[in-house]
Amino acid sequence: MILENGIVRTLDPSLPISRAVAVAGDRIAGGVGVHETSLASPETIDLEGRCVLPGFTDSHVHFPTWAVAQREVRLDACTSLDETLDRIRAARATLPEGVHLRGFGWRDADWTDGLHPTKEDLDAVTGARPAALISKDYHSLWLNSAALALAGGDLEVDGGVVERDARGEPTGVLREEAAWRFKERHLTIPDDEYLEAMRSGVKLAHTRGVTCVHDKDGWLGAAGLWQRLDEYGGLMLRVWQSVPHETLPSLQALSLRSGIGSQMLRVGYLKVFMDGALGSQTAWMLDGSGVQITSGEELAEIIRAGAEAGWPVAVHAIGDRANREALDAFEQTRDVWQPRGLRQRIEHAQCVAPEDLPRFAELGVAVSAQFSHAPSDRDLAERFWSDKLDGTYAFRSLLDSGAVVANGSDAPIEELDPWSGVVAGVLRTLDGREAWRPEEALTLEQALQATCVAPSWLSHDERIRGTLVPGRLADLVVLDRDPFACEPAELPDVNVVATMVAGRWVHNPPPW
Numbered sequence: 001m002i003l004e005n006g007i008v009r010t011l012d013p014s015l016p017i018s019r020a021v022a023v024a025g026d027r028i029a030g031g032v033g034v035h036e037t038s039l040a041s042p043e044t045i046d047l048e049g050r051c052v053l054p055g056f057t058d059s060h061v062h063f064p065t066w067a068v069a070q071r072e073v074r075l076d077a078c079t080s081l082d083e084t085l086d087r088i089r090a091a092r093a094t095l096p097e098g099v100h101l102r103g104f105g106w107r108d109a110d111w112t113d114g115l116h117p118t119k120e121d122l123d124a125v126t127g128a129r130p131a132a133l134i135s136k137d138y139h140s141l142w143l144n145s146a147a148l149a150l151a152g153g154d155l156e157v158d159g160g161v162v163e164r165d166a167r168g169e170p171t172g173v174l175r176e177e178a179a180w181r182f183k184e185r186h187l188t189i190p191d192d193e194y195l196e197a198m199r200s201g202v203k204l205a206h207t208r209g210v211t212c213v214h215d216k217d218g219w220l221g222a223a224g225l226w227q228r229l230d231e232y233g234g235l236m237l238r239v240w241q242s243v244p245h246e247t248l249p250s251l252q253a254l255s256l257r258s259g260i261g262s263q264m265l266r267v268g269y270l271k272v273f274m275d276g277a278l279g280s281q282t283a284w285m286l287d288g289s290g291v292q293i294t295s296g297e298e299l300a301e302i303i304r305a306g307a308e309a310g311w312p313v314a315v316h317a318i319g320d321r322a323n324r325e326a327l328d329a330f331e332q333t334r335d336v337w338q339p340r341g342l343r344q345r346i347e348h349a350q351c352v353a354p355e356d357l358p359r360f361a362e363l364g365v366a367v368s369a370q371f372s373h374a375p376s377d378r379d380l381a382e383r384f385w386s387d388k389l390d391g392t393y394a395f396r397s398l399l400d401s402g403a404v405v406a407n408g409s410d411a412p413i414e415e416l417d418p419w420s421g422v423v424a425g426v427l428r429t430l431d432g433r434e435a436w437r438p439e440e441a442l443t444l445e446q447a448l449q450a451t452c453v454a455p456s457w458l459s460h461d462e463r464i465r466g467t468l469v470p471g472r473l474a475d476l477v478v479l480d481r482d483p484f485a486c487e488p489a490e491l492p493d494v495n496v497v498a499t500m501v502a503g504r505w506v507h508n509p510p511p512w
Contacts, residue, residue, distance in 0.1 A: 006047025007482050011054055011453055012467040021052055023474040026502040045510045050497060051482040053448065054468050055211025055475035056418035057455035059368050060347055060408030062138070063215045063239075064194045064222050067201030069104050069412040076105030076136055081115040088133070089125040101131040102187070104412060106142060107279050109380055117142045118165075119172030132187050134179075137277035138413055141179035143172045150186040157181050159293045161282065176276050176291050184219075194225050195232070201416075202229075202237050206507040208417050209477035209496040212238035212465070214368070214408065214455060216314075216347075218271060219244045226265050235264045236501045238475070240459040242271040242314055245302050257310035258342075259460065263502075268459055269312045269345075272302055274322035278350060278380050283319030286353065296325035300332050303344070307337035314345045314368065320353045320388060327359045334363060343458050345406075349398070350377070352391040361402035366458055368406050369395055371425035371447065372414045378436040389437065395425060396440040399450075406458055407450040422447040423491045430492075444483060444491075474503040 004020035022029040022042065073091035078084040084106055092101055108116050122131050122144035130147040134140070148155075148170060155162045155170060160178025163171045174182055205213070215222050223241045241261075243251070248270060258268050273293040276282025284290040294302075303313050317323045326346055330337075337344060345366040350373065360367055374393035381392050391397075399405050407425065409416050420430070425447035428435035435441060442450070456466030465473045478498040483491060499507040 001043040001045055003045045003047055003052055003478075006050045006052060008052040008468060009448075009482070009484065010468040011448060012469045015469055018468075021468055021476075023500075023503050026474055026504075028468055028470055028472045028474050047478070048512070049481070050512075051479045052468065053209075053477050053479060054452040054466055055477050055499065055501065056209040056451050057212040057214070057406075057466075058205075058210055058408050058411070058416055058418055059214045059406040059455045059458065060370060061213045061215060061411045061416055062217045063201060063213055063411075063416075064198055064217045064220060064225055065138075066412040066416055067197035068189060068194060070201065070204075071197060073101070073103035073133075074105050075103055075133065076107070078106060078111070080111050080113045081108075081117070081121060082113070084111075084117075085121060085125050088122070088131070092126055092129065092131075095129075099129075100147075100187070101126055101129055102133070103131075104134040104138070105136050106133055107136040109279055109281075109383070117171075117173055119143060119145050119148060119170070122172065132183070134183075135280060136413060137279040139176055139179065139277040139280040139282055141174045141182060143174065143182070145172070147186070148172060151182060155182070159291065161291065175280050176282055176293060191225065191228070195229060198225060198229055199233075202235075203507075205237060205416055206499045206501075207496060208419065209479075209499050210237070210416065210418060211475040211477070211499065211501045212240065212455065214240045214242070214406075214458070216242050216271060218242040218247075218267075223265070223267050230262070230265060236504065236506045237264070238465075238501070239265045240268045240455075241266065242269050243267055245270040245272045245306070245313065248302075248305060248309060248311065251311065252309045258312060266459070269314050270302070270306050271314050271316070272299060273316045274299065274326055275317060275319050277318055278377055278384065281384065283351065284322040284325075285319040285351070286321045286324070290319050290321070292322075296329050299326060299329040303329055303333045304336050307333065307340055307342055310340070310342075312337070312342040312344050314347050316347045318348050318350045320351045320356070320391065323349055323352045324356050327356055327363065327365065330363050330365050331359070338364065343460070345458060348373075348410075350393060351381075351385055351388055352394060353388075354391045357391060357394060357397050358401045360398060366404040366406060366454070367398050368408060368458070369398075369450075370410045370414060371395060371407050371421045371442070371450070372409060372430070374428055374440070375424050375430045375436060376414060393437065394440050396442055396446075399442065399446055404454050404457060405450050406454040407447065418451050419494065419496065420492075422451055425450070426491060427488060474500055476500045
């Protein structure tokens with residue numbers, strides 16, 4: 001088929017703009033006057049002035065968790081404890097008896113009443129029904145008494161925080177490893193529920209121009225869920241899957257290396273956590289505050305072992321101490337991983353000491369950032385990191401230093417919506433306020449490179465995906481207008497019209 005009468009932004013510097021693009025099978029065949037004669041009676045699609053871009057990649061998403069969360073009570077944007085409890089009360093009324101109440105998105109740092117969540121607050125609106133609510137940053141868990149009872153008092157774990165009241169009793173809030181272990185033991189979700197939610201989630205992602213995700217839910221067996229989804233009906237979303245670093249011995253025993261899988265689903269990298277998060281105040285900071293989950297020495301051992309087995313590492317690092325320790329570990333081990341061509345990455349890099357910003361480029365460690373976090377977290381950053389803002393959400397500084405920066409959403413923490421992330425990267429605001437730290441704003445070209453091109457490099461796909469030139473896979477998105485011709489204020493109004501994966505329309509096929 002030939003898509004013509006519009007503008008094609010290839011994101012390839014050798015041919016940045018074309019007025020048409022041809023697709024043959026699952027590949028880009030070329031523009032009008034180039035390769036379309038090789039197509040037998042090609043179908044012609046009139047773009048009517050619309051814009052074609054390479055398909056969007058979400059470089060950091062917890063896809064199964066996000067998919068299931070679409071069916072849970074949403075607590076984001078609540079501004080008080082009472083408002084939060086009102087939403088929970090309303091959700092409880094709709095649940096059948098015997099079903100646990102699950103929700104996500106609360107952030108008491110945003111509550112203007114100055115209150116903090118407790119099990120007693122939840123008990124008042126949930127009664128004897130177990131209730132478990134994940135915080136917005138997914139690093140804290142708020143439980144009622146019925147849910148706490150499931151653990152039988154076994155709550156403490158290394159790297160975890162169990163908040164307690166003046167009597168030494170659990171308040172109902174668990175953080176970091178304590179929250180995760182409770183979730184793994186007592187909040188299990190059947191695979192069939194995940195699969196049903198993921199099928200719907202893939203369709204929703206397609207409506208937003210997503211053709212590939214870098215999934216972070218390896219700890220809950222996401223690779224197997226994706227495989228079953230593929231077996232049940234054909235997977236039309238490319239997945240670059242992480243697995244917990246603790247699985248490395250099993251991978252070694254099977255002689256498996258990074259990239260194992262199919263064209264649509266590959267297991268690619270190990271995931272490690274250095275620290276917590278800003279909202280839960282568990283980010284590991286140079287001033288000594290926060291929670292250390294993995295030490296720099298431990299990370300160096302993981303990187304070295306991974307490199308020797310052929311596996312790169314993705315390191316969750318929020319605080320400036322966590323980022324420094326991670327960079328130090330990559331530097332200490334580069335004699336092992338650099339010769340192997342492993343593409344290492346630090347996830348988030350939200351607060352970096354200014355002297356550490358150039359080190360990403362110097363070491364060849366990519367930044368897997370979330371542009372939407374900057375406007376979403378600005379108030380918390382001003383409150384908790386007021387003396388550290390020079391290195392906070394410093395996306396432009398990282399790019400200017402030569403670092404590879406890939407953009408993701410961290411869904412369900414933010415919504416899985418790459419275009420919203422692009423807009424956040426360019427405008428540095430999403431709520432009508434003035435741009436926050438506008439010196440770190442990106443150009444539209446930079447934001448799209450981080451959303452389409454850089455993620456393909458991280459998964460070793462830069463020769464087959466991420467740009468729209470002949471020979472590349474036909475993963476593309478059609479927008480209702482050319483964003484490069486828009487005023488910045490118009491960018492939030494740009495809409496996805498259609499999405500194609502491997503030469504097949506997966507959302508809203510023409511005619512439009």
